[in-house]
Amino acid sequence: MKQLSDCRLLLVDDAKANLDILVAGLKAEHKLSLALNGEMALQLAARTPPDLVLLDIVMPGLDGYEVCRRLRAMPETAEVPIIFLSSLEDVQNKSRGFEAGANDYVTKPFDLLEVRARVRALLKAKAYSDSVKEQLTADLRVARDIQMGMIPHDFSTLEKDFAVELAGVLEPAREVGGDMYGAFQGAAGGLVLFVGDVSGKGIPASLFMVRASSLARLLGRDIAGPERILARLNDELSSDNPSGMFVTMLCVVFDPASGRIALANAGHNRPVILRDGEAPRWAVERLGTALGFEPGLTFELTEFILQPGDTLVIYTDGVNEAFNPQAECYGNERLLHDLAAFRQQPATAVTTGMLRHIRTFAAGARQSDDIAMLVLRAKDRPVHAEPPGRIMNLELQAVPEAVAHGVEQLRLFCHEHQVEEKALFALALALEECGMNVIHYAYEDQAHERFHVTFERTADAVVLEVRDHGPAFDPTSAVIRNLAPDEARPPGGWGIPLVRHYMEEIKYTRAGDENVLRMHKRLVPRAA
Amino acid sequence: MPLDIQFKNSPEGPRYGAMTVELSGSLDGATAPELERQLTPILETQLTDLVFDLEKLNFISSAGFRVFANARKRLKERGGQASFVRLQPQIQEVFEIIKALPGIGIFKSIEEIDSHLALRQRRPR
Known part of the structure; x- marks a missing residue:
């Protein structure tokens, strides 16, 4: 002082x-x-x-x-x-x-x-x-730094993995704000994108934003389908919501193999599709209900193909509702008109170019609302290249039903990534056996314990990894009991030999307090 | 994937006195306890022949296999037999790897199991 x-x-x-x-x-x-x-x-x-x-x-x-x-x-x-x-x-x-x-x-x-x-x-x-x-x-x-840290800035890995261009921009009207976006690999291996806008501005909105954004990322990694992600997110947000705040959100899942976009809208601004030779148009007509009002809502699923070169522009109302000193609104017509110039332009050109358009329009008027934009552009799909690596992570509770859920997810994952039925059966069996062993032996049926499972599709194999933090145990060095008839065989005694039979490679490591079991299932090359 | 369990009595015909259990879906760590629970009272009776029809069983793990092994053991104690019919190839492969059920019958078709059972009925115990 x-x-x-x-x-x-x-x-x-x-x-x-x-x-x-x-x-x-x-x-x-x-x-x-x-x-x-x-x-x-x-x-x-x-x-x-x-x-x-x-x-x-x-x-x-x-x-x-x-x-x-x-x-x-x-x-x-x-x-x-x-x-x-x-x-x-x-x-x-x-x-x-x-x-x-x-x-x-x-x-x-x-x-x-x-x-x-x-x-x-x-x-x-x-x-x-x-x-x-x-x-x-x-x-x-500090709050602003924390909030900005939640927003992805480096898209290079996702761009490589999904053969797309991505660009995002977030400019709160005040230090902190209620707009958000996210991009990550989802449950079924697709690219999940979301853009959201919390009611209100400033600190209250930013707190709700942090909650919604964190939940969206968690749920988006576990649940396949944007309409189901939004439904679950709505259930979560509308319970324990004494402030009565709400958030509009658009959720998109992009499948790189087919170019298919699955999209669901919870009361958010309609995204725009840019395609060469066509006028910019809305990707979806319906708005849907915002998240946070009441649980049990369902959301409509819209699907279409994003052709190579097509661009999907998702944004918040700070963009189309920017005002100039004469209190005129930028508006949807200007938005569609200005976006037309960015057909066949890189994704980053759309975000920087549109920010410039909005600033020019606002002509110095104070920014009245948070601005967020997330742009996805599909690149040419490689025709003959090997399928790129895909990873799925699951955290499972130590109960048989969770293992069955894991096997279901594995089934979806394998179908998504062209894994033949025989290999899928072998992988499912390995996951089931390892999962049950974790439950009964590593955790001794303590249902509150959790373990992790990862599936990775490489060019010629699926790698299955199971991690638990039970006592160190190396199944690869365990003596394989004779598979001949044995009435006194203890339960579970068949599991490890079965896994060994079906997996080409099994590697055990003790990493910190974790047992890590990594198994390879080689895939038969498909006839051209 | 859940497991559907159907019990069928054979009051007459070649399978007279046998109980058929039709399983469809997945017999794994999550579903095996239910099959075990439903089999327990049946194994308390004097029944000697249990036929598992696996035509619609897509998946089996060692937890599921253990239920079969227990049933087989109980039947064997009283001179009975557990038989398995119409296994899908991947299920058959698991049976072959485990090789742990001596004295079980594995049959490709209903006709095959029926003629086998007919023979057993005539044989003196």
Whole structure:
């Protein structure tokens, strides 16, 4: 906090005698700037912004009211404490002074003791409010960093894996905001994209945004199908939602092999498709209901093919509802018109170009709403290339039903990635046996325990990895019991030999407190 | 994938006195306990022949296999037999790898199991 003696006072009075008295009375305690008229006061204030202004009202040229109004209009002095010093002592003049923006009013002839006391009181109040603001600004800066850190910025891995271009931009109207987007690999191996907009702005919206965005990413990794992701997200958000906030969201799943887009809308702005030689058009007509109102809602699924070269533009209403100083809205027509220029342009050209269009339109008007945009552009699909690697991660509870769920997910994964039925059966059996062993032996039927399963489709194999944090156990070194008839064989004794029979390669490692079992199932090359 | 279990009595014909169990779906760690539960009272009776019809069984794991092994053991104790008919190829392969059920009958068709059972009925116990 600034020392009171370091504070600079600007004294404004056209009577030099008055200034002299003030100088004599205040120079010991503060730094002083002196002005004999309004123009000079404004110049001084602009050059060296004071910490407080003592202002005479009746002066030739600009009077005190006008100087006060102009000081309030200048950013550097908008919040500076101003005390009127005037012989106009009737109530009308005083209230006019406060209306012009003054903080205090002292009538002449004044008592220096009183002036000094009022100056000190106002400087202290100002210093206190400054420090609160500084703290808040510092907190908001950190909050902004955290929020921006949740938004993906580097799409290079996804772009490579899915043969697409991606670009995203997020510009909160204030330090923090309620807009969000996400992009990641989903449950069935597709590319999941979402863009959302929380009701309201600022800190409340940003808190809800963090909740919605985190949940969307978690659910999107486990659940296949955008309409099901939104339904589950809605169930989660609408329970325990005392603030009654809601979020509009658009969820898209892109399948790189077929170019198929699956899309569901929860009350969000309609995304736009850009295709060479065609006018930009809405990708979906229906809006649907926003998330967070009531559980149990269902969402409509829309599907279409994104041809190589096609671009899907998803955005929040900070884009089409940007305003200019004449309070005109950017609007859907301008949006479609301006987007036409970006057909056959890279994804990043769309985000930067559209931001430029919006700024040009706004012409300096303060950004009224958060702006977010996420752009997906399909590149040419490789015709003969090996299918690219695909990974799916699952976290399963240590109960047989969860293992069965894992096997179901594996089945979907294998169908998605052209794995033949025979290999699928072998993989399903290996997952079932390893999963049951984890439940019974690693965790001794403790149902609250969890373990991890990963499927990875490489060019010529599927790699199955099972990780648990039970006691170290290496099944590959376990003695294989004779497979001959054995009435006394303990339960589970068949599991490991079966896995060994069906998997070409099994590798065990103990990583930290985890058992990691990695198994390869080679795939028969498909006839061309 | 769930498991559907259907029990069928054979009051007459070649399968007289045998109980047929039709399984469809997946016999795994999640579904095996239910089959075990439903088989328990049947194994308490004096029944000697249990025929598992696996035409619609797509998946089996060792947890499922264990239910078969237990049933077979109980039947054998009283001179009975567990038979398996119409196995899908991948199920047949698991049976072959495990090779752990001596004395079970595996049959390709209903006709085959029926003539086998007819023979057993005539044989003195």
